[in-house]
Amino acid sequence: MTEQHACVSELLARSQRLGADPRNTNYAGGNTSAKGTSTDPVTGGDVELMWVKGSGGDLGTLTADGLAALRLDRLRALEGVYPGVEREDEMVAAFDYCLHGRGGAAPSIDTAMHGLVDAAHVDHLHPDSGIALACAAAGEKLTAECFGDAVVWVPWRRPGFQLGLDIAAVKEANPRAIGCVLGGHGITAWGDTAQECEQRSLYIIRTAEAFLAERGRAEPFGPLLAGYTGAGxxxxxxxxxxxxxxxxxxxxxxxxxxxxxxxxxxxxxxxxxxxxxxxxxxxxxxxxxxxxxxxxxxxxxxxxxxxxxxxxxxxxxxxxxxxxxxxxxxxxxxxxxxxxxxxxxxxxxxxxxxxxxxxxxxxxxxxxxxxxxxxxxxxxxxxxxxxxxxxxxxxxxxxxxxxxxxxxxxxRMPKPGPLAARVALVTGAGSGIGKAIARRLVAEGACVVVADLNGTNAAAVAEELGGPDKAVAVTVDVTSEEQIVDAFGAAVLAFGGVDLVVNNAGISISKPLLETTARDWDLQHDIMARGSFLVSREAARVMRAQGFGGDIVYIASKNAVFAGPNNIAYSATKADQAHQVRLLAAELGEYGIRVNGVNPDGVVRGSGIFAGGWGAQRAATYGIEEDKLGEFYAQRTILKREVLPEHVANAVFALTGGDLTHTTGLHIPVDAGVAAAFLR
CATH class of the missing domain: 3.40.225.10 (Class II aldolase/adducin N-terminal domain)
Structure with a gap:
């Protein structure tokens, strides 16, 4: 391993250890650096470099791409052209002329602090204990009491080139010091080795913690306010x-x-x-x-x-x-x-x-x-x-x-996706069409609540979509009013509210009329017709409270308008859902809530409904092998193409992605063309 690689590897390991403990620094807070000698690829001679955490990123997850590499001779030469504190911001652009090679992160405002301090390794961190001293009215006095001459007080100054000069001067004037407390800001520590620097950072943080615990008065926020403790x-x-x-x-x-x-x-x-x-x-x-x-x-x-x-x-x-x-x-x-x-x-x-x-x-x-x-x-x-x-x-x-x-x-931040800052709740999202919809919505910037009767499946999908910053799982039976209320409660606590709801949960019971029981009929309607009604009602309640509109999308079916054999319970409930779209579009439009539907057909691959027995029933109806069902459905369409869950997800995005702002009450067929199901 070359010296350069060793230096970078050591720096990354130290940074990740420090950043992994929230007592040491907050998320994306602080930066670390290391100086060393490498080979100049142009001259073949030695060149002194500094690797420092760049702008953005987080110490706990820092990688080599998050470092900026700068030539120390050029960085330190900037002192000679420094125009003074009133124009110190101009120095940030000058850092680009000190970079060694291409790639890496942009140098941050704290680059001067690391480069000008005469130490091989420097840590600048934002620990709660250090900031408590830094933000105390008697902070300078308390710092001296806590650390003696080992840690020096530096009065508040906005981060920048001048602060780097100040800290460099403090270190030079205090040879016994291992670091400093920056008024109103945080701490900085230095050392000759990575290990020494890290140990000194931890010493400052832990010593400040102990000092506050031992010297601090009980109940610094005062006594309890009567009646302000709240419920359980x-x-x-x-x-x-x-x-x-x-x-x-x-x-x-x-x-x-x-x-x-x-x-x-x-x-x-x-x-x-x-x-x-x-x-x-x-x-x-x-x-x-x-x-x-x-x-x-x-x-x-x-x-x-x-x-x-x-x-x-x-x-x-x-x-x-x-x-x-x-x-x-x-x-x-x-x-x-x-x-x-x-x-x-x-x-x-x-x-x-x-x-x-x-x-x-x-x-x-x-x-x-x-x-x-x-x-x-x-x-x-x-x-x-x-x-x-x-x-x-x-x-x-x-x-x-x-x-x-x-x-x-x-x-410099990336442009947000078309569904950025929108919160979606998708029922039946643990598999099949619902899962594909959830995946597409997250990809377009939305946060998604993955709702499904199968909590294990829902949790797996939420994790696959990126975890709690992208998606959360809720277990919900859409026939239960209480569970639906709880699901929306979980959604608003997770993401603040709900803007987009997809009624996708469903089952299919394919039987001839004389074999269809009242229980079959009731179960089919309870899950899809009644369930969609209950979900939409709660969605409207939340959306009206927010006051900035929203989208409700029903995943209905070609069968909502197409009459086929041996399908009375399923097709009737799909027709019910299709008319709910029209009714709610008419009622909720005054609140800016748009209600639309998607009519898929023959979604076999990846479908939870088909895998649950519906596929075998429909294959028997048509007299074909079950594994040929997708091909069969494709061949009976105008386009001769098989419909996949992703195609339904595309239609949901088309309805909600921002282009169809004046569309409500619409049903989009996603069936590769079935003339008998054309909307009239």
Whole structure:
């Protein structure tokens, strides 16, 4: 292994160990670096390089592609052309001229810190314990008490080239120091070896944790607020499910958002204490925090026992005030060159006795925003335990939130998919057509609730689609009103609401009239006609609460309009579903809810219905072998093509992907052309 590869491998291993423990740094927070000698491929001579975590990415999952490699001689030569702190942002573009070779990540704003500090290895991290000292009113004094001269206090400065110069000067002036606490920000440690650097980082973090625990006063958030502790888990989550669509609507006034709910003990305890209104109003401090949580959360100032209507009315009022205050904050601090205001809705909504609702452009962003606010709660607790929580000035928060470099990073983000920020619930999604629909919706950017009677299948599909940031599984019998309500409750707690529902669950009973029992008839209608009605009713309830429309799609059948033999129960219930489309399209249009249908035929391969006995029954009806059924159906069509689950999924996307905005009450045939089933 070459020295370069060894250096990179060592750096990645150290980064992943540090990033794997949330006590060390938050998601995507901090960066690490290593310096070493490699061979210049042009001259054949030695060249000093620095490998540093680039812009974006996460330490815990860092790979070689996430590193930037820079020539140290060129990086350090930038000191000679540094134009001063007023123009320090210009130095970020200069980093590109220091890169060694092609590929890798873009250098981050913290590159100067790593390159200018005279140490072979540098860690910059955002641990809750370190930020608690960094955000304490007496932070400088407490840092000295905690570490002596081993760790030096560096006053707040926005990340950038000047901060790199400051830390380099601090290290040079304090030869005994192993690192520093950056006011309002985090910690930095250095070492001659990767092992020494990592050990010093962990020493600073764990020593700060112990100091806060030993020196901190009990109950730093104050005594309990009477009536603010809330109900037990079941009642709390029922209340959260009732609130979630309304709160998501408030958080989506400027642009659609996906939600995340957190009722962890950390959140509930904070919201049950007397000091939570004061501390929440101060906002978060560490730049990584408030870039994701905004400068402060919206906090409901009612106890959890307040009637739901009263809570909703107060939330609407607080939201209007929040937007006014945010617009005023922007107007106060924005300059001629500031980016346009990105939106005035809150990213964090706190409801005492219930929990925290966090929002973002996708599920991961919403979840991470919530995780960062939990970090902020931990920081507040630590700072209040030994001093007082004192975040950086609001003007400094604005400088970072609307920093041109942050704006450039946002512009580099990939373009969202056509279904981004939409939440879909698909019934019968554990196999066949439903699974194909769920897969397509996720591929187009949606979050999907995989609903199926077979919970094992549903869980497997959700995992296959990417896990809880993309899809969650619910076990639901669509004949049960209670289970459907629970399924939608799980959906709104997982993603904030529901925008798109696909009624796909079904069975098929193929028998001649005289062999069809009343039980056959009832079972067929209970699952598909009644089940679709119940699902659509609950979907409409959630969509109306959100107030920004939605889509309901019925997977009906060619048999809804085509009369064939030995199929009375199935075809009659499909006709029922087809007319539900028309009825609900007429009724729900005033709320912006579009209702459409898809009429497939002969979907044999991958179909759960055909595999469950329907295929054998239909093959017997037509007098052919079961394994020839797909070919048989294809040959009787105009196009002579077999219909697959993916083709039905394509039709669902066509109806919901954004192009057919003025279409409702439509049925799309996906049958390769069956003239007898043409819609008239």
């Amino acid at each position: 888990p079941v009642g709390r989550r029922e209340r959260a499910a009732a609130l979630a669509p309304f709160i998501r609507a408030l958080a989506s006034q400027d642009r659609p958002q996906v939600g995340h709910f957190d009722d962890s003990d950390v959140v509930l305890d904070f919201l049950s204490r007397t000091e939570h209104p004061r501390l929440a109003a101060l906002g978060t401090s560490c730049p990584d925090h408030f870039l994701r949580t905004k400068v402060r959360p919206l906090v409901l100032d009612l106890p959890p026992t307040a009637p739901l209507d009263e809570a909703l009315a107060r939330l609407r009022q607080l939201h209007a005030e929040y937007r006014e205050e945010y617009a005023a904050y922007y107007a106060r601090h924005a300059g001629p060159d500031s980016p346009a205001m990105r939106g005035a809705d809150p990213a964090i909504v706190l409801v005492p006795g219930v929990g925290m609702f966090s929002f973002g452009k996708d599920k991961q962003t919403a979840r991470v925003a919530g995780e960062f606010y939990v970090n902020a709660i931990n920081v507040m607790r630590g700072a209040e335990a030994v001093s007082a929580y004192a975040p950086i000035e609001v003007s400094e928060k604005f400088r970072i939130e609307y920093w041109s470099l942050e704006e450039a990073k946002l512009r």
